[in-house]
Amino acid sequence: SVTGSISRKVIITCAVTGAIHTPSMSPHLPVTADEIVADALGAAEAGAAILHLHARDPQTGRPDQRPEAFASFLPRIKQATAAAINITTGGSPFMKVEERVLPAAMFKPEVASLNVGSINFGLYQLLDKYKEFKHDWERDYLEATRDLVFRNSFKDIEYILKTCSDNGTRFEFECYDIGHLYNLAHVADRGLVEPPFFVQSVFGILGGIGTHPEDVMHMKRTADRLFGTDYRWSTLGAGASQLRIAAQSAALGGNVRVGLEDSLWAGKGRLATSSADQVRMVRKIIEGLGLEVASPDEARSILSLKG
Numbered sequence: 001s002v003t004g005s006i007s008r009k010v011i012i013t014c015a016v017t018g019a020i021h022t023p024s025m026s027p028h029l030p031v032t033a034d035e036i037v038a039d040a041l042g043a044a045e046a047g048a049a050i051l052h053l054h055a056r057d058p059q060t061g062r063p064d065q066r067p068e069a070f071a072s073f074l075p076r077i078k079q080a081t082a083a084a085i086n087i088t089t090g091g092s093p094f095m096k097v098e099e100r101v102l103p104a105a106m107f108k109p110e111v112a113s114l115n116v117g118s119i120n121f122g123l124y125q126l127l128d129k130y131k132e133f134k135h136d137w138e139r140d141y142l143e144a145t146r147d148l149v150f151r152n153s154f155k156d157i158e159y160i161l162k163t164c165s166d167n168g169t170r171f172e173f174e175c176y177d178i179g180h181l182y183n184l185a186h187v188a189d190r191g192l193v194e195p196p197f198f199v200q201s202v203f204g205i206l207g208g209i210g211t212h213p214e215d216v217m218h219m220k221r222t223a224d225r226l227f228g229t230d231y232r233w234s235t236l237g238a239g240a241s242q243l244r245i246a247a248q249s250a251a252l253g254g255n256v257r258v259g260l261e262d263s264l265w266a267g268k269g270r271l272a273t274s275s276a277d278q279v280r281m282v283r284k285i286i287e288g289l290g291l292e293v294a295s296p297d298e299a300r301s302i303l304s305l306k307g
């Protein structure tokens with residue numbers, strides 16, 4: 001296990017665009033390749049050690065999981081920053097696993113996300129807030145989540161693990177609820193994944209666990225019991241809970257994830273103008289707690305990435 005001071009460095013992961021928010025929700029949501037490059041590099045500059053990336057259609061902003069969509073920005077990001085690249089295998093929750101895994105399988109990143117269980121994935125409630133949309137697909141996309149199950153069966157999980165594991169890619173295990181921690185323990189017991197497990201606890205997605213401090217404690221206590229020192233804990237809070245969840249995680253010895261994929265806000269009622277805005281805010285919290293932000297290489301060592 002990691003000893004000495006390095007373990008108290010806090011890893012900031014930044015998720016710059018995702019497949020949850022739609023362009024009409026914020027003028028700052030990166031959509032084009034240029035916007036994704038600028039936002040990712042700004043986040044790295046501000047202190048993010050890992051960049052979690054999705055792709056979008058540059059015209060409509062619709063989630064796009066084709067490898068060529070990622071090719072339009074990945075090389076420029078890789079050559080301009082030491083931050084570790086984390087490619088989504090979640091894509092959009094409407095996509096099939098065969099489509100979702102393609103970019104990670106092709107680009108063999110240091111990290112790829114892996115969603116360790118199926119959940120209802122509600123976004124339709126956002127239609128109570130957002131009424132005007134630039135593109136027709138946005139309203140339909142949100143409304144369709146009323147009947148959406150984000151499918152991640154054990155066969156799907158094994159398929160992604162097998163497809164990517166020969167590439168030296170390690171995983172950001174997205175756990176939206178307590179049962180997902182047990183799913184991860186199960187695939188670990190079957191020898192499909194090697195520790196240390198990078199557990200990304202997801203709070204506040206409608207269909208998963210809530211954002212109450214007790215929910216955070218419950219996730220941590222359960223992960224401590226199931227994985228002991230064989231895991232590195234990180235958290236993300238959806239929407240307005242983002243920085244509160246990050247503060248609790250950092251105080252508990254955890255790592256944090258921010259970025260416009262997970263929240264469009266930089267404080268109450270203020271739209272973040274970039275993911276870097278949120279990285280700077282969470283960095284202030286981390287340093288305010290007397291902790292330090294991990295550099296990309298320190299993150300690689302803490303997570304045993306291939307570098």
Ligand SMILES: C[C@H](N)CC(=O)CC(=O)O
Nearest residue numbers: 088089090091113174202
């Ligand atoms: C809640 C987040 N959207 C989790 C996520 O980032 C999933 C993925 O890309 O695989």
Ligand SMILES: [Zn+2]
Nearest residue numbers: 018088090261
């Ligand atoms: Zn994602």
